[in-house]
Amino acid sequence: MQVTSRRRLLLAAVILLCLGIWLAGAGGLLEYHSSKEVLAPPGQGHWLGTNEIGQDVLTGLILATPTTLALAIATALVTVSLAVGAASLVVFGGPFLSALVLRCVDILQVVPTMLLLLLIAALVSPGFMALFFLLVLTGWSDDVRVAAAVLRREALRENVQYPRVMGAGWVYCWRWHLFAALRPLLGALMVQNIRQAALKSAGLAFLGLTDPRLLTWGSMMQSAMDQLYTDAWIWLLLPPAALLSLLLHTTLTLGDRRLRSGAVLGPAV
């Protein structure tokens, strides 16, 4: 119980922080503007230095936090839910549904993502929602087979078969037996999807799918890549990369304590 309440506290704190940042940004308290101090190293005026058009890196990191968190977590949640839903259909849905879902997955995996994105980009107008939509659409298919494999294995176990024989429905079995077995996997899939969402979203700006000024840690890392030949990468690339790592680590910890520090085989604490 204590763990759960601590988790809720953390979540509330993060949401409050994001709201605060968002309000500060909208109210003009935090201004992220270009200046003539281009690629200035960290110092008095700019604690984390400035980027290639003289924007303050620290301000950027702060302003990027709500967008990055919202985009990454929302995308990961929806992607993983979709993938698990599709995997359930594959395992329990009968031969026709199973084949249908798997063929859809095949098509999505075979068609180059870029082509798909360009096609959709012609239809939707760019923005946060379009980005979210695109990330989900191109992300869910990768996880279906993994989740289906685990589900299939778990569904054959005695602890599922037994209640089934005793008359329990699939929903009951899912809730009390399968979900528990899936949780470590879900944690890992979440982390993977958060990472992908954060990095992919930056790349999409270059296809005209988003405004390149949409600020996320991923986009900050992407523009830092141009400065790899100067010393500036130290203050341009490392801070957003560190924050992203922290996010991934926190997700892992919150998702399943058994996955922390790689202690997968140890007993649950």
Next chain:
Amino acid sequence: MSLVHRFVHPRFLAHAAAVGLALGAAQYSGLGADTLMAAEPDRQRQLVITDSKGDRGMLAPYVHRKNGIAYLYTSYIFDTLVSQDADGNPAPGLARTWTRSEDGLSYDLELQPDAKWHDGTPVTADDVAFTLRYMAEHPYVFGSVKSLAGVEVAGAHDLRIHIKRAQYGLVEGLFSAIPILPRHIYEGVEDPFRFATSDAAIGSGPYRLAAYDKAQGRYRLEATENHPLGRPRFAQIWIVKMGPDAALQAMSTGEVDVISYLPPDRLPEALGAGFAVETSPSDHVLRLGFNHRGQFQTKEVRQAIAYAVDRSALLETAFPGVAELAETGYFQPGSKWKSEDATESYTYDPARARDLLLATGWTQDSAGRWQAQGGEIRLRLLTDGREVKPAKVIAEQLEAFGFAVDLRVMEMASLRSLVADGDYDLTLFSSSTLGDPGNISRRVFGRGWNSDRFPADPKMTGLIKAQAVAQNQAERQEILAQFQQLYAENLPSYMLVNPLMATVFNDKLSAPFMSGGVAIGIPSALHKSIFLE
């Protein structure tokens, strides 16, 4: 010719065998140092040039890529009638002399008597006449022969070219731009745009194409013998694809001799390593383009945007030390067409911009956002991946002025189609201002995404036509001076900054950027004359 032979020339095999033998012999005779010293001049006779992009297509007139660099490489293989001297002025090319008739309606040309095609056939007046006819049938992208009335062959090496209307720029325009084709090769070719075999690259230039690897974007050129303009300085020229990092690295180990374009912000590294560096304003000016059929039909609105954009801040923010402020009247300093009279420079003046917009009926709400016909004005600014930095700064400046800006960085195909459909308000693009002014019309009124796409304007069109038929340089300059005033006032596009370009050389050779650009106006230091003795 087999594939292997095309890529590995027999002579190269012979060289390799000779070096192998020499090295083998050296081991036995104990004369290693001497033998290697003897091999050194061979390395001296080879030049390696890097290109950051790579594949420029087959180096033949109709099948090279439609850009300046591809044209430049092709010019090493194909000669034009008129070439350039070190100052960029006309100099003999395939034509030894050219004489303009009194009435200006014809030119008498005398060709170099000893010029030969790469397969050994002599170059004759027939080839020139054929080329001009052939290009009328199959237009060449970098030179139009529409102004010619006919060609008369007067002898093996003499011909007279008739033109429809007397015009001044023919020598520096058409004669310097179009590559002369071998009649015996191209005569039977119905569709030159699909003719890309090795025969298509038989020209009369000082170097011939020995190998082309499309996948690697690599070219090997070999010197020809007895070129009329001089002996080639290098036995071989390699053009290889390499990014700036790899190129700088390879240059310090001596594997590379010339970096054709080094991004100017990397110059300190090249200078630190002790290489010779040539820089020049590229005259490929970064411009803010307007949708003249959309919100920017009236010139006052365009002028307002020009006053609302702070070019000096843009220069210092997005181009610190790697560009100059551009002239707003089209031609840039250093061009012989640049007018002495200053044009309006649109110094940052938001108050004036506001007055201009209010006068055209646009309004500003209490929060300072601009409105027209009751709705908020949203400007869609399009650009490609190369101009993200300046695009961000300009979007920020326009937002600070009260516009909502929708910035989109597009991939080239979608960009072209959006611009063609008029689905934009502003574009950010670079385009050259070099070359003979005969090309202004295309760059200002053309429909391409990197043209100004300015609608027909009788006054400006009149001036462009008048300068084409002017009888001498002074008259042409005077007409073009008026054009520059009009350009700065009408703003077909707003010239922002003139980025610098840099070429890096090692001790084998170095040359400054050619004044006025190479041939059709390519900002480059690598005119083929520097590869001749």
